[in-house]
Amino acid sequence: MKADFSRNTFDPRKHYAAVLEQQGRVQLDADRNEQHQIDAHRSASVARDVIGLSGAPNAGGGFGLRFTADGTDLAITPGRFYVDGLLCENDADDAFVFTSNGDTNATLPIPRPELAPFAPGQWVVLSAAAGTQQQLRITSVSPTDTGVVLGLSGAIQRPPPPAAPATGPFTGTLQRTATYLTQPDFPNPDHAGTSTTGAAILSLANGLYVTYLDVWERHVSALDDPAIRETALGGPDTAARAKTVWQLKLLQVTPPSGSAAACGTAFPEWDALAGVGSGSLAARAAPSQGQAGPCLIPPGGGYQGLENQLYRIEIHDSGADGTATFKWSRDNGSVVTPVQSFNGSTLTVASTGPDDALGLANGQWVEILGDFEELHGVPGQMIQIATVDPAKSTVNFASPPRPIATNLHPKMRRWDGATGLVAIPAGGSGWIDLEAGVQVALTPGQFACGDYWLVPARAGAAATVEWNHATPQPPQGVHHHLARIGLLNWTGTAANSTLNDCRPAFAPLTDIPPALHITSISWQNDDVVSLAQFAAGLSVTLDGAPIAQYSVTLQNTPTLLSLMTANDSSMVVTIEMPIAVPNQPAGANPPPTMPATVVLSGSPISWNPATNSLTWMPSAAATTIVNSATGGQARVRVRLKGDFVWGDQGQQRLYLDGATRGRPGLSTSRPNTLRTDLALPSGLGRRSSDFDSWFLLQFADTPVSLGSFFIAPGTIIGGGAPVAQVQLASVAKAAVNVALTVTSQPQIAVTVASPAVVPIGQSNVNVPVTINAPASSSLVTVTATVPPVPNSPLTTTLSASVLVVVVSVGVSPPSALLLVGATQRFSATVSGVGLALPDGISTAVNWSCSGGAIDRTGTYTAPGVAGSFTVTATSVADPTRSAQAVVTVRTKGKDKDKDAKETKETKEVREKVSDVVTKVSDVISKVSDVTPKTRDVILQPLAPRSVAAPPATRSAFITPEERPQVGAAPAAKADQPVAPDDAPAASEKKPAAKAAAKPSSKPRKKK
DSSP, X not given: OOSOOSOOOOOGGGOOOOOOOOTTOOOOHHHHHHHHHHHHHHHHHHHHHHHOSXXXXXXXXXXXEEEOTTSSXXXXXXXXXXXXXXXXXXXXXXXXXXXXXXXXXXXXXXXXXXXXXXXXXXXXEEEOSTTOOEEEEEEEEEEOSSEEEEEESSOOOOOXXXXXXXXXXXXXXXXXXXXXXXXXXXXXXXXXEEOTTSOEEEOOOSEEEEEEEEEEEEEEOTTTOXXXXXXXXXXXXXXXXXXXXXXXXXXXXXXXXXXXXXXXXXXXXXXXXXXXXOOOEEEEEOOOOOOOSTTOXXXXXXXXXXXXXXXXXXXXXXXXXXXXXXXXXXXXXXXEEEEEEEEXXXXXXXXXOSSSTTSOOTTOEEEEEOHHHHHHTOOOEEEEEEEEETTTTEEEESSOOOOOOGGGOOEEEEEOOTTSOEEOOTTOOOOEEEETTEEEEEOSSEEOTXXXXXXXXXXXXXXXXXXXXXXXXXXXXXXXXXXXXXXXXXXXXXXXXXXXXXXXXXXXXXXXXXXXXXXXXXXXXXXXXXXXXXXXXXEEEXXXXXXXXXXXXXXXXXXXXXXXXXXXXXXXXXXXXXXXXXXXXXXXXXXXXXXXXXXXXXXXXXXXXXXXXXXXXXXXXXXXXXHHSOSSEEEEEEEEOGGGOEEEETTEEEEBBOOOOEEEEEOSSSTTOEEEEEOSSOXXXXXXXXXXXXXXXXSSOOOOOEEEEEEESSEEESOBOOEEEEEESSOOSSXXXXXXXXXXXXXXXXXXXXXXXXXXXXXXXXXXXXXXXOSSOEEEEEEEEOOOOTTOOOOOEEEEEEEEEOEEEEEESSEEEEETTOXXXXXXXXXXXXXXXXXXXXXXXXXXXXXXXXXXXXXXXXXXXXXXXXXXXXXXXXXXXXXXXXXXXXXXXXXXXXXXOOOHHHHXXXXXXXXXXXXXXXXXXXXXXXXXHXXXXXXXXXXXXXXXXXXXXXXXXXXXXXXXXXXXXXXXXXXXXXXXXXXXXXXXXXXXXXXXXXXXXXXXXXX
């Protein structure tokens, strides 16, 4: 970590558990950093103890390898992987929505700026059609005003109709996927080549390769990631970061002789790679020299610098002593500046430094490097500065350095050695003076580029070098952690090469490991099975596919074959046969036990992908053995070996967890008899376990009987199709016809298919009962019948019922006449048609209206305009049933009279009609045999409008006192209600004198 640290105090050998701060004390970076290192050490140790040296979680595990679609690269699956306790994450890229016309172009919106940019050579996975994925490589990137257009290596598959039109644009999702050639922290990896078209391809010599992860921590500062810098501070950087870097690498190894290579095979090349360097270093302050003479003062020992420093000694050139070199810095290599541009021998940098102590000067040695050098673990360019121009922020060299692309973050780091690099002499260096009394010594051994040691030097009264070790120490970093993840046997093409997964997998401590489980079997455990059912086969249904696929080459053509993992070795069927035991002579071996067991090897087990079921059929030899037994029963045992029944699910291999526990069950073939039932689905939270079951093989068929019969649901509203289930008392040995008859009270139309057929090998069948929206409620009864068995207690007839409920809705009052803005309370009733509503059926309604407003209690508020509106009450139980009330809304009479403009002709016609009404009223009043009620009914429409009751108070029946007087109406009082809209205006009434001249009607006689 090349940063401005005071020192590094963490030492795992001291077993410190925490850094404890004290009040009023100075806080140092070393204290906080040591606490972080204590936490990281503990976390990594726990992960190693729980996971092991490496491993991928069963759920979310990543770093599986697959060849890309064209076989030129290795795709890396997203997910997590642990190496030596360190978490490695290959994040799945964001999914982008793209648009395409079915050509090689995909148009995307502008990606977020914090995401890595799209670049040629990257691989993407496209999903346009449901359930399909297409892997293509980016060949070009063309920015637009609204997004980016990606050119791809193949045409994008168009989803079939109706998911997308046959022509024109369609959409889908696109995700980038990491590959060996495009991994984020390993630019231009070791085995990268170029095709004839210029595209990057995997370039390997034929042979065996170990694919492995190299994991280490990289120091990242604001120069590498500008987002670290807090811009509010105006420029200075703050803390640095430690990043976990993973790199997928390939190591060619020598295959072992005489045996096939496996994931755990020892390879000399791997042992050499994983071995640690043997070189070490010691440091000290220069000792005091003895007095050379009585008149000479000896030079003092110890650290002679005036500043506290953290010296960094770092290997530059790898190799053994005699070849390796090192460089050193008094500031832990923290004096560094970004390179902005290369111009021959002149480099423009961001800054030449704040002062002489932390800046660049003429004659100093610097290292120019970028991401490539740091990520590949190779040294940068060591070069001596000729001149520095602080005003222009330029640095000049005697010869031009090698340019570095700006996207690789080029930087210039100052080293303080007078000669730049120091060679490590063969056999060890002895004590080497750095400066100011600081001395180091390197032992013989192997050294790797990047190995470093930190040596604190303290000025003042201490004047010492802090090196609290009695012996030379190995490098303090960089620590590389390696883990195998696969074996690649490369033969020149991906089609003919093999790629084995070597990732150890682990399950979380609290999670059930993924596995295959048995969900059902075609027989009843510990019950009777007929010969016919046994001959038809035994079926075991799983929740996954017990099948794996492998690519092999047949006649020079890559072929994908399906390997059935379940076979006669992993699914064992055994019958216990009662056989005669011959007499044995004295001293002979013990006779065979009774009954004797015979393993019934079956024909190849078939797999039905639609139901994920395994079906076992007895072989010819097994059929002969079974047929040789006459009468009675024999016990048959079935076992599935969980370790040898597997299926592949994505990157995981699942095994059968078939263990199950027994529970009490009722026999379906032996009335009133308990049996041992199996609790399915199987599984006890293990990665694999065996499945065991048994049954009694019946050599003579048993008659058919009913076990149960029911209809679900038992109540329907307004029609529907409930399902009737017929359950036989035992599994059908042959197809069983079950007659179904229907009755209903009251009678309604009901349809049911009869007979219902129970297939061979099954014990039940479901039949829909169709009831099409009847007009009345009814109790529907369906009866199931199988052929009767004379003189047998077996059940051959069972009935089940379903209640069909039809509701009706009523609204009260059915009509209303309201003024604008007035309110009216409506009520609704929900009742059964034909039968009373059973308990549990809702009698609530939902209110709605075509105008105005109505609340949940039925209170209606008229709108502000006149008109005719409907109020609707809809049944909650059956939304198809509703009732309506009609509401007539009118404005007030005075408002209408003010706005009315009556023509002269209209007024004359109205007055003539009024005269006729008066005359007719006089004639009717003289008829003595007309009852008061009849007269009122006749006269009411003819009465003057001014005396009509308001619509809100009008009744169907009125008392004689409330009846209007025939003829001219008296003048309305001020406290009387306003006349309805259809009453004549006061200005339209006949003159009082004229009205008085008309004879009045006679008083009605009382009955």
